[in-house]
Amino acid sequence: MRTSTIREEVQDYISQADERFIHLVYGMIQADKSSEFLLSDSEHQEVKKRISRHRTGDSKSYTWDEVKKRLQS
Numbered sequence: 001m002r003t004s005t006i007r008e009e010v011q012d013y014i015s016q017a018d019e020r021f022i023h024l025v026y027g028m029i030q031a032d033k034s035s036e037f038l039l040s041d042s043e044h045q046e047v048k049k050r051i052s053r054h055r056t057g058d059s060k061s062y063t064w065d066e067v068k069k070r071l072q073s
Helices: 003-016 019-033 041-056 064-072
Strands: none
Touching: 003 019
């Protein structure tokens, strides 16, 4: 389904929704706007750089079992 179609359906639904639902959606929007998990541009670039190094084999990675063993020692 196209995003524009979904938007139209959501808008139609919200225009007819009860007060409780409207407050719930509004709370979700506010939480998304103030999310502490958003990365700055420099953090995003660092993540991209690390992913690239991982894919090319330039950085060391560990299996979950290796991580658990290191934590237990």
